[in-house]
Amino acid sequence: MTEPAPWVYSDTVKEHFLNPRNFLMGDESKYPHDAEGVVGNPVCGDQMKMFIQVQNDQIVDVKWKTYGCASAIASTSALSELVKGKTLDDALQVGPQEITDYLGGLPQHKFHCSVLGHEALAAAIENYRKKE
Ligand code: FES
Numbered sequence: 001m002t003e004p005a006p007w008v009y010s011d012t013v014k015e016h017f018l019n020p021r022n023f024l025m026g027d028e029s030k031y032p033h034d035a036e037g038v039v040g041n042p043v044c045g046d047q048m049k050m051f052i053q054v055q056n057d058q059i060v061d062v063k064w065k066t067y068g069c070a071s072a073i074a075s076t077s078a079l080s081e082l083v084k085g086k087t088l089d090d091a092l093q094v095g096p097q098e099i100t101d102y103l104g105g106l107p108q109h110k111f112h113c114s115v116l117g118h119e120a121l122a123a124a125i126e127n128y129r130k131k132e
Helices: 011-018 070-083 088-092 096-102 113-131
Strands: 035-040 047-055 058-067
Touching (some): 011 070, 058 070, 058 088, 070 113, 096 113
16 A cells, blocks of 8 residues: 655745745735736636846846645745846746755645746746836
């Protein structure tokens, strides 16, 4: 008989869920941003919205809000820390596997939650590039 997948969250996941970095509280119109992206997760229907400030092709600040689960919140919190200061191209390279590694892993059935922030960031970058 095979072992069931672990249902345990790492301490890093719990910490980012309880203290999400760069989470946008309140009215997004009060946060100055250069572009935004919105995506939905087809697996569960959750949604993510991401806002970026860009200077000289670098992400200088990022904020996000979500109707997402604990794993999506922790993953996007981690992503927001990982991409600050990166060029747009380098930020796009920060994918679900890097996010998951940074968090010390996610239960396998929650891996799809780490995709949500990544896709919202990609949508925000695409939105920014269309404005250029
Ligand atoms: S269950 Fe929807 S993003 Fe996690």
